[in-house]
Amino acid sequence: MDNIIQLKITLRGTKPxxxxxxxxxxxxxxxxxHEIIQIVMGWANSHLHEFTVQGIRIGQPLDEFDADFGEELIDEATVTxxxxxxxxxxxxxxTYDFGDSWDHTLMVEKWLASDSAITYPICTGGKLNCPPEDCGGIPGFxxxxxxxxxxxHPEHQEMLEWLGEVHDDKAFDQQEVNRQLVTFFHSK
Structure with missing residues (x-):
């Protein structure tokens, strides 16, 4: 039985x-x-987010926020x-962070049978480091x-101080991501 979904998550607007x-x-x-995306992409889970599937909005219902949009938002905790x-x-x-608008495309690549030797969820690949939070979206990144x-550049030192360290845009540590997934999903 195919009960595992292979997803490719791509941050739109980035090249490569x-x-x-x-x-x-x-x-x-x-x-x-949502929690998986936050971990594998390297986001800090400090902003609002929303999924859209075939025109259906899925996310965290916030009455005061949703009233402004006029469309129903389905509670993400109730939809598998x-x-x-x-x-x-x-x-x-x-979409993560409606200010910076980090837009992602999640593509269902294939359905697979589960493997008892694998602990799910698991990250099987990726490229490049995620942008830091609050840097101004794709243009700011x-x-x-x-x-x-x-x-x-006259702002070089100031930017390094804001970052707290050098941002290695090529860095992606798959082992660390999978360690965080196991900790989050299986240490409760």
């Missing part, structure tokens, strides 16, 4: 693409998928992936990289 590939159980909720995703090549949009990589 910043992406992760994960294997998740089809019974996980969108709330759980298998109830919405039915086959390969389906896309899910995920690329401006930040320009400043950090130009030691003569």
């Amino acid at each position: 693409a910043i992406w992760r590939r994960v294997l998740v159980e089809k019974t996980i909720t969108f709330e759980g998928l 992936l298998e109830s919405v995703l039915t086959d390969s090549n389906q896309k899910v949009d995920y 690329y401006e930040m990289l320009h400043i950090v990589n130009d030691e003569r």
Whole structure:
């Protein structure tokens, strides 16, 4: 029985693409998928988020916030992936941080049988480091990289201080990501 979904998560607007590939159980909720995305992408889970699947909005209901949009937001804690995703090549949009608008495309690549030797969820691949939080979205991220990589830029030192360290845009530690997934999902 195919009860594992292979998803490719791509941060839109980045070139080369910043992406992760994960294997998740089809019974996980969108709330759980949000946690997975936060861990594998390297986000800090400090902003609002929302999924959109075939025009349906799924996220954390916040009465005072949702009233402004006029559309119903389905509670992510009540919706499983298998109830919405039915086959390969389906896309899910995920936005994290409505200010910086980190827009992601989640592509269902394939459905797989579970393997008892694997602890799910698991990250099976990825490329490049995720942008730091609150850097101004995609335009701010690329401006930040320009400043950090130009030691003569007048804002170079200030940007390094804001970052707290040098941002290695190539860094992606799959083992560390999987350690965090195990800790979050299996240490409760």
